[in-house]
Each structure stands twice: as C-alpha cells, then as structure tokens.
Amino acid sequence: MTDTQTSAPAALAGIRILDFSHLLQGPFATQLLADMGADVIKIERPGKGDLFRSLTFRNKWVGGSESPNFLAWNRNKRSIALNLKSPEAKSVIMEMAKTADIVVQNFRPGVMKALGYGYEDFRAVNPRVIYCSGSGYGEDGPYVDRPGQDMLVQGLTGIMAATGQADAPPTPVGAGFSDQIGAMNMVYGILSALYWREKSGLGQEVKVNLLAGMLAHQNQEMVMALNFNEDFKRPRSGIGHPGMDAPFGTYPTQDGWVTIAMSPYRTLVGVLGNDDLLVYDDPEKLFAQRDEIWRKLAAETGKWTTAALMEALLEADIWCGEVKSHLQAAEDPQVRHMELVTSYEHPRAGTVKVVAPPVRLSETPATIRKPAPLVGQHTREILREFGYAEEQVSSWLASGVAYADEAPE
Template sequence: MTSEPPVQRALEGVTVLDFSHLLQGPFATQLLGDMGANIIKIERAGSGDMFRSMTFFAKWVGGSESPNFLAWNRNKRSIALNLKSKKVHDLIMEMAKTADVVVQNFRPGVFDRLGYGYEDFKAVNPRIIYCSGSGYGEEGPYVDRPGQDMLIQGLAGLIDNTGRGDQAPVPAGAGLADQIGAMNMVYGILGALYWREKTGKGQKIEVNLLAGMLAHLAQEYVAVLNLGQDLKRPNSGIGHPGMQAPFGIYETKDGYVSIAMSPFKTLYEVLEAPELAVYDDLATLYDKRDEVWEKVNAETRKYGSAELLERMLAVDIWCAQVNDIRTAAEDPQVRHMNMLTTYEHPRGGTVRVVAPAIRMSETQPVIERPAPLIGEHGREILAEFGMAPDDIDSLVADGDMTIET
C-alpha cells in the first residue's frame, strides 16, 4: 500500500505573531496562513478581535459568530493575552526570539507605548520582520485620524469617481482599501522574507491604506494630472468617469449586463440598431456618452440577459452578466474553479467561505483550520514555546490570559 506524499506549503516553518484586528491585518495573515505559515493570532484577553463583535444584517452565523471575523481568520491559532501586563510583555518577547514576522495594525504610536514597537522586537531578534499597518502612515497631519476603509475611499478619490453624476457619489460595496492594504502587507512581507534569506537581516515594513488606495488609482491620477482634465461622473450607467460609451452597465428584460470593450459598430449591428452609427467616432462616444447610453440601453432592454450575452459573445464583444452575491456563488465558472468551499466551526457549524484565489503547482494554499475561538489555542501555543503547565495556569488565574472553549 502506497501513501500519498506529505502536502508541501510554501511558507511552512514561518511563524507570524499576529496582533492585527478588523480587516487589513487579518486578511494579510490569513493569506500567509493559507500558504502554510504558522499564524499565532494574539488577541485581547476577554473580548478578542474587534471584528468578533461586528456583523452584517444584525445576524450571527450559528447564532453567535461574526461572518466578518469568520471571513478573515481561518488557518490561525488564537491566544488571548493582556498586552499591558509586564509578565505578558516578557512572554511575547521570549516568543519573538524564534518568530519570523510581527504584524500589527493599531493606530500609530499605540503599540510603541505598550513596548511592542519595531525596536523592541529587533532588540531580541534582529532577523524579525515587523509589518505595521495604518490608515495614513506613521506621521503627518492625519496620523491621529481613524483609518477606516470608506473614509480612505473618499479621501483618495475613488468615491467621487463612482455613481451617477446627478446623484451623490457612491462608495464601493466592499472594503477595497482594507483589502488592498492587506495585499500590500503580504507583498512587503514576502519581499522581506526573500531579502532576509539573502542577507540575514530583518526590517520594518510600513503599509497604509491611503497610499495603497492611491497606488490602485494610478491610471486615474496619471490621466488627470497629465491631460489637464478632471474626471466627471456621467449621468448614466457608463462604468467609468473617464470612459466613452458603450463602456457600462445596461438593463435587459430580466437583469443587467456589463459591456466593456468592442468596436461600436459591432455592438449596434448585434443590437440591430443601425441608427446608432451616427455616434461612431471616439470623440462623439465620449462627448455624448450619456445620450449613447440611453439609446443603447433602450435596445438592450428588448433582450433577456442570456440571449443578449450569447449574441454579443459570438462576435467577441467583451460582456458579462451582472450577478448578485448569491447568483455569483452559483455561476458556472465560479463553480468550475471551486471558489466556494466550507469549513467546520465549533460554534458556527458548516461555514461557506471563499477559497484561496491562487493556484500553485507544488505548494497549493489550503484551508486547514476554521477561524479560532478567543484564546482557543493558548495552552498549546505556550507549551510549544516551552512554558510549564503551572506557569500557564498562573497566567489564566491572574487574568493575563483567557481561553474560550
């Protein structure tokens, strides 16, 4: 009988002390955990990560668990500690001696005042990689402001680019600034790990939401700052303030479709609307884009979504159905990619989640652990770092560590 070879993980052997909360930091460490890193989530004793107390729809998975927390905290073990305790500080610095990465996204200055700044960790482990996430960076006029996702979208210019020009601007329907910040954390951490392999040196990484959002609006900034023209939201369903028709969202008999790139002639021929030929030059399609959108939308409404998509795809018009979340989860391509999966949670039961988004031929990311309970793994984590059972019991008795079961 042959046994399957052990599954390999790209970041196996990398230990991360994860002090982060809410979305930016936890998503970053979840991505590292999917690749096999040993993520030790260090939460506040008692209450844990702030996301545990926040939810959508005023409902809880399994009656008690936050979908927000469950989404960003798989493949981690939790230990819940009182970070203000001298005993806990000494314990964490002992753990840091053999750790590889520290991740935190407290407001600037908070962690340093508690004795957990980069220099504190570097003093016990010069090879440590310390990744700090914030809203606006660690200095400057906004350093003390709350760095929340929607606020960043507005400051960077994304919200003003979104929605119809005759209505209020609209924030994106997802935490894009936080999620981009998470990707930048991972980008920085992986680069630092590679550089450490070559030099033996650790370093500090600073990631902030505003800088990340600006970087992802690069083409909009280059266009406005170099072409001498401001972006202006259209009054129709055109999909971008800098684009000409037909780029946008259109109604059908039973829903909506998005239409991106194609020769305009190809589109009006598919729609059997030759009268639209009068608009067929680039300047007109921009200058009269709202008018063109209205004309095209009147034609798309004559078709069901499936029929219209079939007609457009047959002549290579770039188009797609506009799904809601539930429909997207059942989309044939999403199902083919196995992008929705489940894990078993001790309180939430069978939880449906989004699977890792990348495919690797040798070290495929996987989901091996559900999101943890508060401090669930405290005893086993401390035992791995050599702490005696009696000393662990003392931490619990003193209130410096809590364990939820």
C-alpha cells in the same frame, strides 16, 4: 475538532507570524500567508478578542454566535489571548519573538510602541524579525491622529468622487476595498522582506498605509488627472468609468443587467439591430454624447433577455458579462468549476461557507487547515510549546494574564 490534514508541502511552512492585527487589513494579510502554510499566532485581548468578533452585518451571526466578518479573515490561525499591559504577558511575547519571523500589527501609529511592542523592541530580541505595520495615513503627518477607516480613505483618494452617476452622491465601493488593497500591500511587503532576508540575513520594518495603497491602485486615473490637470466628470448614465466613452458600461435587459466593455461600436450596433445608432460611430461623439448613446443602447438591450443577449454578444466577440449578486456569483458555472466557494467546520458556528484561497501554486497549494479560532482557543497549547509548565499556565489563566475559550473536543 481535528485540523484538516494535507500531504502537500506548504510554501510558507516553518514561517511563524505573531499577529496583533484586528478588523480587516491585517487579518486578511495574515490569512493569505496562513493559507500558504505560515504558522499564524493571533494575539488577542482576553475575553473580547479581535474587534470584528463583535461586529457583523444586519445583526446576523453564523451559528447564532459567530461574526461572519471575523470568520471571513481568520482561518488557519491559532489564538492566544494575553493582557498586553501585563509584564508576564510581555515576557511571554518576547520569548515567542525569539523564534518569530514576522510581526504584524495595524493599531493606530504609536500604540504598539507605547506598550513596548514596537519594531525596536522586537528587533532587540530578534534582529531577523520582519515587523509590518498597517495604518490609515502613515506614521506621521497632519492626519496621523485621524481614524484610518476604509470608506474614509475611499473618500480622500478620489475613487468615491469617480464612482456612480453625476446626479448621485459620491459612491463608495460595496466592499472594504481600501482595507483589502492594504492587506495585499502588506503581503507584498512581507514577502519582499522575507526574500531579502534570505539573501542578507537581515530583518527590516515594513510600513503600509491605506492612503498610499489606494492612490497607487488608481495610478492610471491619477496619471490622467495630474498630467492634464483635469478631474474626471462622472457620467449621468450607466457608463462604467468617468474616463470612458460609450458603449463601456452597464445595460438593462428584460430580466437583469449586462456589462459591455471595450468593444467595437459598429459591431455592437449590428448585434442590436438598429442601424440608426450608427450616426454616433465617431470617437468624438462616443465620448461627448456618451450619456445620450447609453440611453439609446439601453432601449435596445432592454428588448432582450440576459441569456439571449449574452449569446449574441459573445458570438460577435463583444466583451460582455452578466451582472450578478453575491449569491448568484457563488452559483456561477465558472466559479463552481474552479471550486472558488468552499467551507470549513467551526466548533460553534458549524459549517461555514467561505471563498477559497485565490492563488494556486502547482507544488505548494494553499489549503484551509483550521477554522477561525475562538478567543484564546490555543492559549494553553501555544504556552506549552514555548516551555511553560501547566502550573504556570493555569496560574496566568486564573489571574487574567492569559485567557482561554477552548473549543469542545
């Protein structure tokens, strides 16, 4: 299979990343950088590779063999599979490090250092290297030995306790939110360090953790709670935020649901056509009686079809939207207009439908050039690039120092 060719220049062309990361946080970060043109060399375990290769939802595999979780976060990368405990593999990695710009890893704190792949090890061979570590709770402290997983961090940082209805259990976000926030912070830190290196010539260490990221991304909620010494109380209805008053929330229709955000209450009541609801048109009542108001508004919205209600609300300049499933979102007219769902060809999974790169640059657009790789698919290619003879490469493959699952031509 040949790579997708593009004539457009890439913003991060010439930047090389050694990517030791697995699962979601690190791989999403390096995929975002790869989409912008960085050469990401994914360093994986021989045979097994990234843990996400063996994890999937509902035991479903794209093309019968490939994990959708892995395919989601690893396009535009090359894979080399090496036994990190092997002295020969370490010599190869440190040779690659001499020309690497960035190293990314999200193992538990101390694991990479113990293997001889810590920041100081890479800086010794390349003082300009930027070394980015992602962890659950930082590099030390009382939680350093805890597993740092997305849902666990959601629970620790308040977002679960603030999500859902008061009579229901605390509700996690229906996606890997902590990990994805962590990935964005990795990219933010790496690009900041790259810019500093352009001015100073110096590399540095970048440390990102899920705990700090999730707190930072709830800053308005934290500022409210900290400064008034009072936690939010979840509503008992479809109100959409524990700090908001009515009508902010999710409302039923005859055939679905709609969301209504910050909108003039009186205008909304006018659209729904029940002036009896104007008795609540007071800032104090709209919060104190928000669950009661929600129920009465919901009784009115339930008389409409989604399409008819949306048309009426938009005509009145009410902030609103439909509630859609993932499949419905993919068919949304704005999503289709912006071409936010695309696909690539994979040597085993076939056509893989994916979400397109989210950031658009006018002169150096992000592109999908390569599918997510097989384990060690590019082992031979990468070792040749660094000057290793075919005889040496074959010897390492035979001895287990390296591994290659090579795609069919």
